[in-house]
Amino acid sequence: MKKLMVIILLSISVIVPVLARQAEQDITTVQSNVRFAPLHIYLDSGNKPLAAYQFELKAAARQIKIVGVEGGQHKAFEEAPYYDPAALANDRIIIAAFDTGSELPKGRTRIATIHLQIIGDAEPDYELKLTVAADADANEIPAKISFEKGE
Amino acid sequence: MSEETKHFDEDLDLRVSQKFSEDLNILFKPQFSIQPEVDRAVLDKAHQQFTPKHWGHRILRHINIWRIAAAAAVIIFAFSLNLTQKPGPTTSPSLLGEARAVDIDRNGRVDILDAFKLARYVESAEGTEKKWDINGDGLVNSNDVDLVASAAVRLDKGVL
Amino acid sequence: MSNVFIMDSDQELIELVNGGDVDAFETLYRRYRDWVYHLAWRFTGSPQDALDVLQETFTYLLSKFPGFSLTASMTTFLYPVVRHLSLTVRSKNRRFTSDEEMLSEITVPALKDTHSSRSELAAVLAVLPDEQREVLLMRFVDDMSLQEIAVALNIPLGTVKSRLHHALQRLRDDHRTKEYFLE
Numbered sequence: 001m002k003k004l005m006v007i008i009l010l011s012i013s014v015i016v017p018v019l020a021r022q023a024e025q026d027i028t029t030v031q032s033n034v035r036f037a038p039l040h041i042y043l044d045s046g047n048k049p050l051a052a053y054q055f056e057l058k059a060a061a062r063q064i065k066i067v068g069v070e071g072g073q074h075k076a077f078e079e080a081p082y083y084d085p086a087a088l089a090n091d092r093i094i095i096a097a098f099d100t101g102s103e104l105p106k107g108r109t110r111i112a113t114i115h116l117q118i119i120g121d122a123e124p125d126y127e128l129k130l131t132v133a134a135d136a137d138a139n140e141i142p143a144k145i146s147f148e149k150g151e
Numbered sequence: 152m153s154e155e156t157k158h159f160d161e162d163l164d165l166r167v168s169q170k171f172s173e174d175l176n177i178l179f180k181p182q183f184s185i186q187p188e189v190d191r192a193v194l195d196k197a198h199q200q201f202t203p204k205h206w207g208h209r210i211l212r213h214i215n216i217w218r219i220a221a222a223a224a225v226i227i228f229a230f231s232l233n234l235t236q237k238p239g240p241t242t243s244p245s246l247l248g249e250a251r252a253v254d255i256d257r258n259g260r261v262d263i264l265d266a267f268k269l270a271r272y273v274e275s276a277e278g279t280e281k282k283w284d285i286n287g288d289g290l291v292n293s294n295d296v297d298l299v300a301s302a303a304v305r306l307d308k309g310v311l
Numbered sequence: 312m313s314n315v316f317i318m319d320s321d322q323e324l325i326e327l328v329n330g331g332d333v334d335a336f337e338t339l340y341r342r343y344r345d346w347v348y349h350l351a352w353r354f355t356g357s358p359q360d361a362l363d364v365l366q367e368t369f370t371y372l373l374s375k376f377p378g379f380s381l382t383a384s385m386t387t388f389l390y391p392v393v394r395h396l397s398l399t400v401r402s403k404n405r406r407f408t409s410d411e412e413m414l415s416e417i418t419v420p421a422l423k424d425t426h427s428s429r430s431e432l433a434a435v436l437a438v439l440p441d442e443q444r445e446v447l448l449m450r451f452v453d454d455m456s457l458q459e460i461a462v463a464l465n466i467p468l469g470t471v472k473s474r475l476h477h478a479l480q481r482l483r484d485d486h487r488t489k490e491y492f493l494e
Contacts, residue, residue: 054263054303065465068398080402082263082300085371086307088395094304096263100270131262138256138268167479171491172451174429178436179452180349183358185365190344193369194337200373201333 036067038115038150039126041095044108045133045143051076052098052138053111054131055145059091063124066093068115074105081112094131104136113150252285253302266300321385329377336376340369343385347393350453354397364396371396383462386455390463431487443478446471 043053066087071078076099087093095112118124126147133143255265269283273292285295321342327335344365351364371392372379381388436444449460457475461468482488 052263052267067395068402070402080399082266082297082304084301084304084306085367085392085396085399086305086374088399089391090306092306094306096266096300096304098263098267098270098300100267100274132264134264134267138264138271140264166493167451168491168493170428171432174432174491175448175451178429178433179353179448181352181358183348183352185344185348185362189362189366190340193340193366194333196370197333197336197340197373200376201328201331201336 035118036115037118038070038113040110040148040150041072041112041114041128042108042146042148043111043130043133043143044146045106045135045141047106048135048141048143049104049106050109050111050133050141050143051100051104051136052096052132052134053077053143054094054096056092056094056127056129056131057114057147058093058127059124062091062119063122064091064119065089065117066091066114067117069093069095070113070115071097072109072111072113074109076101076104077109077111096131098134100136102136252282253299255283255299261299261302263300263303266296266303269299270296322381325379325381329379331377336373339372339385343389344369346386346453347389350390350393351397353448353452354394355401360397360400363400364393367396367400368393384455384459386453387459387463390449390453390455391465428490432482432491435482435485435488439478439481443474443481446474447478450475 039057041055041057043050043055066089068088069080069083071080077097079097081095081097083093083095093114095114097111116124128145128147130143130145133141135141253261253265255269269291270293272280272283273296280291283291283295285298288294321339324335324339328339347368348361348365351368352358352361355361355364368389372389436447439447445464446460449455449463450457455463457468457471461471464471479492483492
Protein backbone atom coordinates (compact mmCIF):
# COMPACT_ATOMS: atom_id res chain seq x y z
CA MET A 1 0.00 0.00 0.00
CA LYS A 2 2.78 2.33 0.97
CA LYS A 3 4.57 1.55 -2.28
CA LEU A 4 1.41 2.29 -4.25
CA MET A 5 1.01 5.67 -2.52
CA VAL A 6 4.62 6.55 -3.34
CA ILE A 7 4.10 5.63 -6.97
CA ILE A 8 0.89 7.67 -7.17
CA LEU A 9 2.50 10.71 -5.53
CA LEU A 10 5.53 10.50 -7.79
CA SER A 11 3.31 10.29 -10.87
CA ILE A 12 1.31 13.31 -9.78
CA SER A 13 4.47 15.34 -9.18
CA VAL A 14 5.59 14.60 -12.74
CA ILE A 15 2.27 14.92 -14.53
CA VAL A 16 0.96 18.13 -12.92
CA PRO A 17 3.78 20.44 -14.10
CA VAL A 18 3.55 18.98 -17.60
CA LEU A 19 -0.19 19.54 -17.70
CA ALA A 20 0.21 23.07 -16.35
CA ARG A 21 2.71 23.92 -19.07
CA GLN A 22 0.50 22.33 -21.68
CA ALA A 23 -2.45 24.41 -20.44
CA GLU A 24 -0.41 27.57 -20.71
CA GLN A 25 0.63 26.67 -24.25
CA ASP A 26 -2.95 25.77 -25.12
CA ILE A 27 -4.11 29.17 -23.91
CA THR A 28 -1.63 30.94 -26.09
CA THR A 29 -2.34 28.65 -29.06
CA VAL A 30 -6.08 29.20 -28.78
CA GLN A 31 -5.59 32.92 -28.39
CA SER A 32 -3.28 33.26 -31.40
CA ASN A 33 -4.79 30.46 -33.58
CA VAL A 34 -1.69 30.31 -35.66
CA ARG A 35 0.43 27.49 -36.98
CA PHE A 36 3.54 27.26 -39.09
CA ALA A 37 3.94 25.04 -42.11
CA PRO A 38 6.36 24.66 -45.03
CA LEU A 39 5.21 24.65 -48.62
CA HIS A 40 7.53 22.75 -50.98
CA ILE A 41 7.61 24.02 -54.55
CA TYR A 42 8.43 21.60 -57.37
CA LEU A 43 9.27 22.24 -61.00
CA ASP A 44 9.24 19.55 -63.67
CA SER A 45 11.26 20.57 -66.72
CA GLY A 46 11.01 17.18 -68.40
CA ASN A 47 14.22 16.16 -70.11
CA LYS A 48 15.53 19.72 -70.32
CA PRO A 49 18.07 20.88 -67.73
CA LEU A 50 16.68 23.70 -65.60
CA ALA A 51 18.97 26.72 -65.22
CA ALA A 52 16.62 29.49 -64.13
CA TYR A 53 13.10 29.90 -62.83
CA GLN A 54 10.76 32.52 -61.47
CA PHE A 55 7.35 32.01 -59.89
CA GLU A 56 4.80 33.83 -57.83
CA LEU A 57 2.85 32.49 -54.87
CA LYS A 58 -0.07 34.16 -53.22
CA ALA A 59 -3.00 33.30 -51.02
CA ALA A 60 -6.26 35.01 -50.18
CA ALA A 61 -5.85 38.01 -47.91
CA ARG A 62 -5.15 37.29 -44.22
CA GLN A 63 -4.78 33.53 -44.74
CA ILE A 64 -1.02 33.35 -44.61
CA LYS A 65 2.08 35.26 -43.72
CA ILE A 66 5.33 34.34 -45.36
CA VAL A 67 7.95 33.93 -42.68
CA GLY A 68 10.87 32.44 -44.58
CA VAL A 69 12.26 31.10 -47.82
CA GLU A 70 14.62 28.17 -48.32
CA GLY A 71 16.52 26.83 -51.33
CA GLY A 72 15.84 23.59 -53.19
CA GLN A 73 17.13 20.05 -53.21
CA HIS A 74 19.53 20.16 -56.18
CA LYS A 75 22.96 21.70 -55.74
CA ALA A 76 22.17 24.26 -58.44
CA PHE A 77 19.32 25.70 -56.38
CA GLU A 78 20.23 24.87 -52.80
CA GLU A 79 21.10 28.47 -51.88
CA ALA A 80 18.27 30.73 -50.78
CA PRO A 81 16.65 32.20 -53.91
CA TYR A 82 15.99 35.85 -54.70
CA TYR A 83 12.84 37.39 -53.28
CA ASP A 84 11.61 40.79 -52.14
CA PRO A 85 11.96 41.18 -48.34
CA ALA A 86 8.73 43.17 -48.51
CA ALA A 87 7.00 39.86 -49.10
CA LEU A 88 7.86 38.65 -45.64
CA ALA A 89 4.91 38.90 -43.29
CA ASN A 90 2.66 39.33 -46.34
CA ASP A 91 0.66 36.92 -48.43
CA ARG A 92 2.33 37.29 -51.83
CA ILE A 93 5.86 36.58 -52.96
CA ILE A 94 7.88 36.39 -56.17
CA ILE A 95 10.78 33.93 -56.01
CA ALA A 96 13.50 33.38 -58.58
CA ALA A 97 16.89 31.80 -58.95
CA PHE A 98 19.39 30.78 -61.58
CA ASP A 99 22.61 28.82 -61.88
CA THR A 100 25.29 29.37 -64.48
CA GLY A 101 26.98 26.05 -63.79
CA SER A 102 26.83 22.88 -65.85
CA GLU A 103 25.31 20.60 -63.21
CA LEU A 104 21.62 21.27 -63.56
CA PRO A 105 18.56 19.31 -62.55
CA LYS A 106 16.20 17.63 -64.98
CA GLY A 107 12.74 16.25 -64.43
CA ARG A 108 10.88 17.00 -61.22
CA THR A 109 12.90 18.79 -58.59
CA ARG A 110 12.12 20.76 -55.46
CA ILE A 111 13.25 24.29 -56.23
CA ALA A 112 12.30 26.08 -53.02
CA THR A 113 10.48 25.78 -49.74
CA ILE A 114 8.41 28.64 -48.42
CA HIS A 115 7.74 28.73 -44.70
CA LEU A 116 4.32 30.05 -43.86
CA GLN A 117 2.45 31.18 -40.82
CA ILE A 118 -1.11 30.01 -41.41
CA ILE A 119 -3.78 32.12 -39.80
CA GLY A 120 -7.07 30.58 -38.80
CA ASP A 121 -8.32 27.04 -39.11
CA ALA A 122 -9.18 26.94 -42.81
CA GLU A 123 -6.66 25.59 -45.27
CA PRO A 124 -5.41 28.52 -47.39
CA ASP A 125 -6.20 28.81 -51.10
CA TYR A 126 -2.82 29.03 -52.76
CA GLU A 127 -2.26 30.48 -56.20
CA LEU A 128 1.01 29.39 -57.73
CA LYS A 129 2.08 30.76 -61.11
CA LEU A 130 5.23 29.98 -63.03
CA THR A 131 6.56 33.12 -64.70
CA VAL A 132 9.49 31.60 -66.53
CA ALA A 133 11.72 28.55 -66.68
CA ALA A 134 14.86 28.47 -68.81
CA ASP A 135 17.71 26.22 -69.87
CA ALA A 136 21.44 26.88 -69.67
CA ASP A 137 21.31 29.06 -72.81
CA ALA A 138 18.63 31.23 -71.19
CA ASN A 139 16.02 29.89 -73.60
CA GLU A 140 12.58 29.56 -72.13
CA ILE A 141 11.45 25.96 -71.70
CA PRO A 142 8.05 24.52 -70.85
CA ALA A 143 7.80 23.32 -67.25
CA LYS A 144 5.15 22.32 -64.78
CA ILE A 145 5.05 23.88 -61.31
CA SER A 146 3.36 22.32 -58.30
CA PHE A 147 3.47 22.43 -54.53
CA GLU A 148 3.27 20.02 -51.62
CA LYS A 149 2.41 20.91 -48.09
CA GLY A 150 5.00 19.85 -45.55
CA GLU A 151 4.66 19.00 -41.87
CA MET B 152 12.46 52.44 -18.77
CA SER B 153 11.16 55.47 -20.64
CA GLU B 154 8.38 57.69 -19.38
CA GLU B 155 6.04 56.87 -22.22
CA THR B 156 6.09 53.18 -21.45
CA LYS B 157 5.96 53.48 -17.68
CA HIS B 158 2.23 54.04 -17.54
CA PHE B 159 1.61 50.70 -19.20
CA ASP B 160 2.96 49.06 -16.09
CA GLU B 161 -0.25 50.00 -14.36
CA ASP B 162 -1.87 47.09 -16.12
CA LEU B 163 0.47 44.59 -14.57
CA ASP B 164 1.73 44.09 -11.08
CA LEU B 165 5.35 44.18 -12.15
CA ARG B 166 7.23 45.80 -9.29
CA VAL B 167 10.55 45.19 -10.88
CA SER B 168 13.55 47.17 -9.82
CA GLN B 169 15.43 49.53 -12.08
CA LYS B 170 18.37 47.14 -11.84
CA PHE B 171 16.37 44.52 -13.73
CA SER B 172 16.08 46.71 -16.81
CA GLU B 173 19.69 47.85 -16.47
CA ASP B 174 21.06 44.32 -16.27
CA LEU B 175 18.92 43.18 -19.20
CA ASN B 176 20.24 46.04 -21.28
CA ILE B 177 23.82 45.16 -20.38
CA LEU B 178 23.18 41.56 -21.39
CA PHE B 179 21.41 42.28 -24.65
CA LYS B 180 22.92 45.51 -25.92
CA PRO B 181 26.42 44.82 -27.11
CA GLN B 182 29.06 47.50 -26.89
CA PHE B 183 29.96 47.35 -30.57
CA SER B 184 30.31 50.53 -32.51
CA ILE B 185 28.79 50.88 -35.93
CA GLN B 186 31.38 51.87 -38.50
CA PRO B 187 30.81 55.11 -40.40
CA GLU B 188 30.98 53.13 -43.65
CA VAL B 189 27.71 51.44 -42.74
CA ASP B 190 26.05 54.82 -42.20
CA ARG B 191 27.46 56.05 -45.48
CA ALA B 192 26.19 53.03 -47.38
CA VAL B 193 22.64 53.56 -46.16
CA LEU B 194 22.62 57.32 -46.57
CA ASP B 195 24.20 57.15 -50.02
CA LYS B 196 21.31 54.98 -51.13
CA ALA B 197 18.91 57.54 -49.72
CA HIS B 198 20.69 60.33 -51.59
CA GLN B 199 20.48 58.34 -54.82
CA GLN B 200 16.80 57.76 -54.36
CA PHE B 201 15.65 61.22 -53.41
CA THR B 202 15.71 64.16 -55.73
CA PRO B 203 17.98 67.10 -54.71
CA LYS B 204 16.50 68.98 -51.75
CA HIS B 205 17.89 72.40 -52.68
CA TRP B 206 15.50 72.59 -55.63
CA GLY B 207 12.66 73.09 -53.19
CA HIS B 208 9.59 70.95 -52.92
CA ARG B 209 7.28 73.09 -55.02
CA ILE B 210 9.62 73.30 -57.99
CA LEU B 211 10.25 69.58 -57.62
CA ARG B 212 6.55 68.86 -57.91
CA HIS B 213 6.28 70.88 -61.12
CA ILE B 214 9.32 69.20 -62.65
CA ASN B 215 7.99 65.80 -61.67
CA ILE B 216 4.63 66.52 -63.28
CA TRP B 217 6.28 67.28 -66.62
CA ARG B 218 8.54 64.24 -66.32
CA ILE B 219 5.58 62.03 -65.54
CA ALA B 220 3.67 63.47 -68.50
CA ALA B 221 6.62 62.83 -70.80
CA ALA B 222 7.00 59.32 -69.45
CA ALA B 223 3.28 58.70 -69.90
CA ALA B 224 3.56 59.79 -73.54
CA VAL B 225 6.42 57.35 -74.04
CA ILE B 226 4.44 54.56 -72.41
CA ILE B 227 1.37 55.23 -74.55
CA PHE B 228 3.53 55.28 -77.68
CA ALA B 229 5.28 52.07 -76.68
CA PHE B 230 2.02 50.27 -76.09
CA SER B 231 0.53 51.53 -79.32
CA LEU B 232 3.27 49.60 -81.08
CA ASN B 233 2.60 46.36 -79.26
CA LEU B 234 -0.91 46.02 -77.92
CA THR B 235 -0.50 42.37 -76.96
CA GLN B 236 2.01 43.29 -74.27
CA LYS B 237 0.39 43.12 -70.86
CA PRO B 238 0.76 46.43 -68.98
CA GLY B 239 1.93 46.35 -65.45
CA PRO B 240 1.48 48.86 -62.64
CA THR B 241 2.36 52.46 -63.36
CA THR B 242 5.49 53.90 -61.94
CA SER B 243 7.34 57.14 -61.38
CA PRO B 244 9.89 58.33 -63.94
CA SER B 245 12.86 57.36 -61.78
CA LEU B 246 11.54 53.82 -61.50
CA LEU B 247 10.79 53.84 -65.23
CA GLY B 248 14.42 54.61 -65.98
CA GLU B 249 15.55 51.95 -63.55
CA ALA B 250 13.17 49.39 -65.09
CA ARG B 251 14.62 50.09 -68.55
CA ALA B 252 18.16 49.75 -67.23
CA VAL B 253 17.54 46.31 -65.76
CA ASP B 254 15.66 44.94 -68.78
CA ILE B 255 18.89 43.37 -70.01
CA ASP B 256 17.38 41.45 -72.93
CA ARG B 257 15.10 44.37 -73.89
CA ASN B 258 12.02 42.22 -74.13
CA GLY B 259 9.82 44.66 -72.23
CA ARG B 260 9.72 42.78 -68.96
CA VAL B 261 12.07 42.44 -66.03
CA ASP B 262 12.47 38.88 -64.84
CA ILE B 263 15.12 36.50 -63.66
CA LEU B 264 16.29 35.86 -67.22
CA ASP B 265 17.64 39.40 -67.30
CA ALA B 266 19.77 38.64 -64.25
CA PHE B 267 20.71 35.25 -65.66
CA LYS B 268 21.88 36.73 -68.96
CA LEU B 269 23.86 39.42 -67.21
CA ALA B 270 25.44 36.79 -64.95
CA ARG B 271 26.51 34.79 -68.00
CA TYR B 272 27.94 37.94 -69.54
CA VAL B 273 29.86 38.74 -66.35
CA GLU B 274 31.26 35.23 -66.17
CA SER B 275 32.32 35.26 -69.79
CA ALA B 276 34.32 38.44 -69.09
CA GLU B 277 33.74 39.55 -72.67
CA GLY B 278 34.04 43.19 -71.84
CA THR B 279 32.65 45.93 -69.71
CA GLU B 280 29.61 47.35 -71.40
CA LYS B 281 28.89 50.54 -69.46
CA LYS B 282 25.16 50.07 -69.92
CA TRP B 283 25.34 46.94 -67.71
CA ASP B 284 26.92 48.88 -64.86
CA ILE B 285 23.55 49.03 -63.12
CA ASN B 286 24.75 50.38 -59.78
CA GLY B 287 27.08 52.94 -61.37
CA ASP B 288 30.22 51.89 -59.51
CA GLY B 289 32.31 51.60 -62.68
CA LEU B 290 32.30 47.82 -62.62
CA VAL B 291 30.08 45.19 -64.22
CA ASN B 292 29.99 42.33 -61.74
CA SER B 293 27.81 40.23 -59.46
CA ASN B 294 26.57 43.31 -57.63
CA ASP B 295 24.88 44.44 -60.83
CA VAL B 296 23.48 40.94 -61.30
CA ASP B 297 22.03 41.02 -57.79
CA LEU B 298 20.40 44.38 -58.48
CA VAL B 299 18.75 43.07 -61.62
CA ALA B 300 17.57 39.93 -59.81
CA SER B 301 16.17 42.07 -56.99
CA ALA B 302 14.27 44.13 -59.53
CA ALA B 303 12.88 40.94 -61.06
CA VAL B 304 11.36 39.75 -57.79
CA ARG B 305 10.18 43.11 -56.54
CA LEU B 306 6.49 43.03 -55.69
CA ASP B 307 5.79 46.53 -56.99
CA LYS B 308 7.36 46.43 -60.41
CA GLY B 309 7.30 49.21 -62.97
CA VAL B 310 6.16 49.11 -66.57
CA LEU B 311 8.37 49.49 -69.61
CA MET C 312 26.88 67.51 -41.20
CA SER C 313 23.64 67.93 -43.12
CA ASN C 314 20.64 69.71 -41.70
CA VAL C 315 19.25 67.57 -38.91
CA PHE C 316 15.78 67.91 -37.50
CA ILE C 317 15.87 67.11 -33.83
CA MET C 318 12.41 68.07 -32.72
CA ASP C 319 10.19 66.46 -35.35
CA SER C 320 8.10 63.45 -34.47
CA ASP C 321 8.45 60.28 -36.53
CA GLN C 322 5.21 61.09 -38.33
CA GLU C 323 6.46 64.56 -39.25
CA LEU C 324 9.75 63.12 -40.49
CA ILE C 325 7.98 60.57 -42.62
CA GLU C 326 5.87 63.25 -44.25
CA LEU C 327 9.05 65.15 -45.04
CA VAL C 328 10.70 62.03 -46.47
CA ASN C 329 7.63 61.40 -48.62
CA GLY C 330 8.25 64.86 -50.01
CA GLY C 331 11.80 63.89 -50.94
CA ASP C 332 13.64 65.30 -47.93
CA VAL C 333 16.76 63.16 -47.54
CA ASP C 334 17.86 64.95 -44.37
CA ALA C 335 14.65 63.85 -42.70
CA PHE C 336 15.45 60.28 -43.69
CA GLU C 337 18.89 60.68 -42.16
CA THR C 338 17.29 61.80 -38.92
CA LEU C 339 15.03 58.78 -38.91
CA TYR C 340 18.01 56.56 -39.61
CA ARG C 341 20.08 58.00 -36.76
CA ARG C 342 17.13 57.83 -34.42
CA TYR C 343 16.56 54.12 -34.97
CA ARG C 344 19.91 52.83 -36.13
CA ASP C 345 21.12 51.55 -32.78
CA TRP C 346 17.74 50.12 -31.87
CA VAL C 347 17.64 48.13 -35.11
CA TYR C 348 21.25 47.04 -34.71
CA HIS C 349 20.79 45.76 -31.16
CA LEU C 350 17.65 43.89 -32.13
CA ALA C 351 19.36 42.36 -35.16
CA TRP C 352 22.31 41.33 -33.02
CA ARG C 353 19.97 39.62 -30.61
CA PHE C 354 18.40 37.62 -33.43
CA THR C 355 21.52 36.84 -35.43
CA GLY C 356 24.09 36.50 -32.66
CA SER C 357 26.70 37.98 -34.98
CA PRO C 358 27.88 41.61 -35.18
CA GLN C 359 28.53 41.30 -38.91
CA ASP C 360 25.18 39.72 -39.66
CA ALA C 361 23.54 42.41 -37.54
CA LEU C 362 25.19 45.08 -39.70
CA ASP C 363 23.85 43.36 -42.81
CA VAL C 364 20.38 43.33 -41.32
CA LEU C 365 20.75 46.97 -40.33
CA GLN C 366 21.50 47.96 -43.92
CA GLU C 367 18.76 45.76 -45.36
CA THR C 368 16.22 47.12 -42.91
CA PHE C 369 16.80 50.72 -43.90
CA THR C 370 17.02 49.80 -47.56
CA TYR C 371 13.60 48.24 -47.13
CA LEU C 372 12.34 51.35 -45.34
CA LEU C 373 13.71 53.47 -48.20
CA SER C 374 11.78 51.38 -50.71
CA LYS C 375 8.57 52.46 -49.01
CA PHE C 376 9.03 56.08 -50.09
CA PRO C 377 7.32 58.03 -51.47
CA GLY C 378 3.87 57.14 -50.31
CA PHE C 379 4.71 55.58 -46.95
CA SER C 380 2.10 55.86 -44.25
CA LEU C 381 3.05 55.03 -40.69
CA THR C 382 0.03 53.46 -39.04
CA ALA C 383 1.78 52.44 -35.83
CA SER C 384 4.96 53.43 -34.04
CA MET C 385 8.27 53.09 -35.86
CA THR C 386 9.41 50.31 -33.55
CA THR C 387 6.20 48.40 -34.19
CA PHE C 388 6.80 48.74 -37.91
CA LEU C 389 10.49 47.87 -37.76
CA TYR C 390 10.35 44.94 -35.35
CA PRO C 391 8.91 42.31 -37.72
CA VAL C 392 11.10 43.59 -40.55
CA VAL C 393 14.27 43.15 -38.50
CA ARG C 394 13.09 39.81 -37.25
CA HIS C 395 12.50 38.39 -40.70
CA LEU C 396 15.59 39.89 -42.27
CA SER C 397 17.62 38.36 -39.46
CA LEU C 398 16.07 35.03 -40.31
CA THR C 399 17.05 35.49 -43.95
CA VAL C 400 20.62 36.38 -43.11
CA ARG C 401 20.89 33.40 -40.82
CA SER C 402 19.44 31.07 -43.43
CA LYS C 403 22.11 32.18 -45.89
CA ASN C 404 24.82 31.18 -43.48
CA ARG C 405 23.56 27.75 -42.60
CA ARG C 406 20.68 25.38 -43.26
CA PHE C 407 17.41 27.17 -42.82
CA THR C 408 16.06 27.75 -39.33
CA SER C 409 12.43 28.59 -38.76
CA ASP C 410 11.16 31.61 -36.91
CA GLU C 411 10.66 29.50 -33.82
CA GLU C 412 14.14 28.06 -33.97
CA MET C 413 15.60 31.53 -34.28
CA LEU C 414 13.73 32.60 -31.17
CA SER C 415 14.90 29.56 -29.30
CA GLU C 416 18.48 30.38 -30.25
CA ILE C 417 18.46 33.83 -28.69
CA THR C 418 20.88 32.68 -26.07
CA VAL C 419 22.35 35.25 -23.85
CA PRO C 420 25.99 35.82 -24.73
CA ALA C 421 28.64 34.67 -22.34
CA LEU C 422 29.71 37.57 -20.24
CA LYS C 423 33.32 38.47 -19.83
CA ASP C 424 32.69 40.02 -16.48
CA THR C 425 31.89 37.85 -13.49
CA HIS C 426 28.96 39.84 -12.23
CA SER C 427 27.08 37.01 -10.61
CA SER C 428 23.57 38.46 -10.60
CA ARG C 429 23.71 39.11 -14.34
CA SER C 430 25.01 35.68 -15.15
CA GLU C 431 22.26 34.19 -13.00
CA LEU C 432 19.68 36.36 -14.74
CA ALA C 433 21.07 35.05 -18.03
CA ALA C 434 20.75 31.47 -16.84
CA VAL C 435 17.12 31.88 -15.80
CA LEU C 436 16.24 33.69 -19.03
CA ALA C 437 17.71 30.86 -21.03
CA VAL C 438 15.13 28.41 -19.76
CA LEU C 439 12.10 30.63 -20.23
CA PRO C 440 9.75 29.58 -23.04
CA ASP C 441 10.76 31.41 -26.21
CA GLU C 442 7.59 33.45 -26.60
CA GLN C 443 7.74 34.60 -22.98
CA ARG C 444 11.39 35.61 -23.31
CA GLU C 445 10.68 37.50 -26.51
CA VAL C 446 7.91 39.57 -24.93
CA LEU C 447 10.06 40.25 -21.87
CA LEU C 448 12.93 41.53 -23.97
CA MET C 449 10.65 43.60 -26.17
CA ARG C 450 9.30 45.24 -23.02
CA PHE C 451 12.46 45.85 -21.05
CA VAL C 452 15.19 46.02 -23.68
CA ASP C 453 13.42 47.31 -26.80
CA ASP C 454 11.32 49.64 -24.63
CA MET C 455 8.07 48.83 -26.39
CA SER C 456 4.68 49.26 -24.78
CA LEU C 457 2.40 46.28 -24.37
CA GLN C 458 0.16 47.54 -27.16
CA GLU C 459 3.15 48.02 -29.46
CA ILE C 460 4.30 44.48 -28.71
CA ALA C 461 0.84 43.14 -29.51
CA VAL C 462 0.80 44.92 -32.87
CA ALA C 463 4.39 43.98 -33.73
CA LEU C 464 3.78 40.31 -33.01
CA ASN C 465 0.22 40.36 -34.32
CA ILE C 466 -1.17 38.79 -31.16
CA PRO C 467 -3.88 39.98 -28.77
CA LEU C 468 -2.93 42.36 -25.99
CA GLY C 469 -4.16 39.80 -23.50
CA THR C 470 -1.66 37.28 -24.82
CA VAL C 471 1.15 39.79 -24.40
CA LYS C 472 0.12 40.45 -20.81
CA SER C 473 -0.18 36.75 -20.11
CA ARG C 474 3.27 35.95 -21.49
CA LEU C 475 4.88 38.84 -19.67
CA HIS C 476 3.16 37.97 -16.45
CA HIS C 477 4.30 34.35 -16.62
CA ALA C 478 7.85 35.34 -17.50
CA LEU C 479 8.09 37.74 -14.57
CA GLN C 480 6.48 35.23 -12.25
CA ARG C 481 9.12 32.66 -13.19
CA LEU C 482 11.85 35.16 -12.44
CA ARG C 483 10.24 36.16 -9.18
CA ASP C 484 9.88 32.55 -8.08
CA ASP C 485 13.49 31.70 -8.87
CA HIS C 486 15.82 32.33 -5.94
CA ARG C 487 18.54 33.47 -8.35
CA THR C 488 16.48 36.35 -9.71
CA LYS C 489 13.98 37.22 -7.01
CA GLU C 490 16.23 40.10 -5.89
CA TYR C 491 15.10 42.04 -8.96
CA PHE C 492 11.63 42.36 -7.51
CA LEU C 493 10.68 45.01 -5.04
CA GLU C 494 8.85 42.82 -2.56
